[in-house]
Amino acid sequence: MTLSPSQFTLHHAKEKDQKDVLSRFREEFYLKSDSIYMDGNSLGLLSKRAEHTLLQSLNDWKELGIDGWTEGKYPWFSLSEQLGEMMAPLVGAHHEEVIVTGSTTVNLHQLISTFYKPKTTRKKILADELTFPSDIYALQSQLRTHGYDPEVDLIRVKSRDGRFLHEDDVIEAMTDEVALIVLPTVLYRSGQILDMKRLTEEAHKRGILIGFDACHSIGAIPHSFTEWGVDFAYWCNYKHLNGGPGAVGGLYVNKKHFGTAPGLAGWFGSKKEKQFDMEHSLTQSETAGAYQIGTPHVLSLVPLLGALEMFAEAGIENIRTKSLSMTRYLMNGMEAELKEYGFTIGSPINDKQRGAHVSLEHKEAARICKALKEHGVIPDFRAPNIIRLAPVALYTSYEDVWKVVQLLKKIMSEKLYEKFSNEREVVA
Template sequence: MTTSTLNTPDYAAQLEARYAAASRRDEFYIQDGTIYFDGNSLGLLSKRAESSLLAVLDTWKRHGIDGWTQGERPWFHLSEQIGAMMAPLIGANPSSVIATGSTTSNLHQLLATFFKPADGRTKILADELNFPTDLYAIQSQLRLHGLDPEEHLIRVESRDGQTLKTEDIIETMTDDTAIVILSGVLYRSGQVLDMERITKAAHDRGILAGYDLCHSIGSVPHHLDDWGADFAFWCNYKHLNGGPGATGGLYVNERHFGTAPGLAGWFGSDKERQFDMEHTFTPAADAGALQMGTPHLLSSAPLIGSLELLDEVGIPAIRERSLALTGYLLDLVNTELGDYGFTAASPADAAERGGHVFLVHPEAARICKALKANGLIPDFRAPNGIRLAPVALYNTFEEVRQAVLLLKRIMVEEQYKQFENKRDVVA
């Protein structure tokens, strides 16, 4: 295939027809005249998510407090029901998954539950490319145990500043490591980690393995039960399109059922005992035990519609289309932008690539502003990164083609020089 063939509407249309099975563009609200490539930060609103939110509001309107037990979807067991809907996306037993909390609060809960420094195992292994909130939570939990994070937080080093080698992760696991906390997909480069191999290596060394799935759930397949992962946590507003601040998710392998939650709260109770109002806590027998306060119903409701849509399409079809979109994007970057200082930091190997592409450029901040001024919504990551996420459910191959042409025009015409090369308050 020639370069001229690659960058044509006809070729983009051929790809669109080939991978049409996972496209649900008509199900989403998309603003005219825009190309939205920021779904790995905040997914777009779907009509089904809107409908399920309105349904919960209607239950509140019609039933008041009786909405806990009446209406189309009574609220009392809704967190468990949504958890069961998420379970296929991560390859888990439904009772191992609960919709609760947020990324950060769930990590705090999991560490409070499973990090028990003893017998020389006092260290937590993460990596130097991790999203900051995970590191903040780990450092906080170490301090609560009287441990110095400078000594007890171990960070796997990256050889290239963008990706991690599995062998480096395994080599960093030492006899004093208690828990490994890594991301399923790295938030900058989009690299998919080999969670199966990492988990096995951790268990061979007596180490628990936990994963942040914020950038992987809904975009790549998982098999947490089969891999034997101990726990996982994630947000639901990226590829799951649950809306800003959507209730998060939490997974606990069933072999850990019965472990007392480190942070107990009344919604972690056995549902049959919760309203006995006893001062002795009787936890649920499954992942629900790690809930704390009353669930945020209005932040959970959009997930019902979103997850119904994902279940209908299926993660294998989503993954196939996603890889084709990001692969096409990388091909066009290589053929069209080679003279303009861009470096593609995402893995070229499809098996190692998540749902977005990460471009590095010294003028990244002002290039992102120029893109937005032209109707394309990217995501800037300091100091020099541009994340572009063509989402399988609602983006198209023609949008990918237009995005690269726009990037090229911005560079040729030096449009980016109209903007300051620094991030806005929210990047």
């Protein structure tokens, strides 16, 4: 529904907040009274529960020393498996198919090393030109390791407009030369959701394994990886899951692949009861735990315990419903208040295709982001012309969204952005 300026009011925003079934979770986070945080798709905010579980684990270290591995409130030795079980509902998986380990790129290297089995006639990796660069670097590296040329053997599906991908184009590129496919669940710039179910079905029809980068979707949209037959996936936990900067990542391996030897083996991939036998032959775990490599970074794991408690209470379907409502409200507000100022909405208008952020395109995007920040709104900039705004279901209010639109209108009408250079900072 398109709103007119007379309908897009503070009163209307407050009415929506009063009806919000997730509003109580706002009090769980450390929010600053003088700012509005709209960058949860890059780094989620600290919650009181995440702080509590971190402090509890620090206390276990203080009181127990090395015995914290098997004692204390959250024994460290099985923490990755415990968190995998808590996280599994968010990706639609059996608990043994998910493990919290490594980082996004390390986990991608592990999964490519494990599942990329090139043959003379089927050796190419299929990706896309809009995916996050780190994934491309890893795929290029893996191809070189196998003696192949990334310029020839890495296929990047083209976007027709620089914003979105068409599944038909991806499917057309699934030729008999392709050995493996790696795609994002949600495009990090535009927020487009790919049809994972369809792409997985089409890949498997052609005998190709397929995996997904879920960094921009986990904790924001529901998934059904096991039901869809997805072969593997990986993600970070510091965006929508609010696990903290540098939080340990996660990976999913479909149970049909259990027993496949890890491409990059390490002692934390051992069967737990065998790990300390110190044998020189690996007895790998019979779960996704087999694809761990080294000792987990415990203090970057434990905040997730508190964070994931909230996701279990809130429910991913409720989170998705509110997230869609807020991004729709933001786009309606832009349409109502900012038509004349040269903005283009670079995210899908269709709810089914839109993730949890809205990308606004403007030729002065970097300057506008700096002006927003000066006035207490924390946005995200992506070169050359994208302002990403992410109203987060657990801690953003509709009133926040209304205020952001009003501030943008003030910045544009009074040209407050002109005092800044149109260049990004070191960290965008």
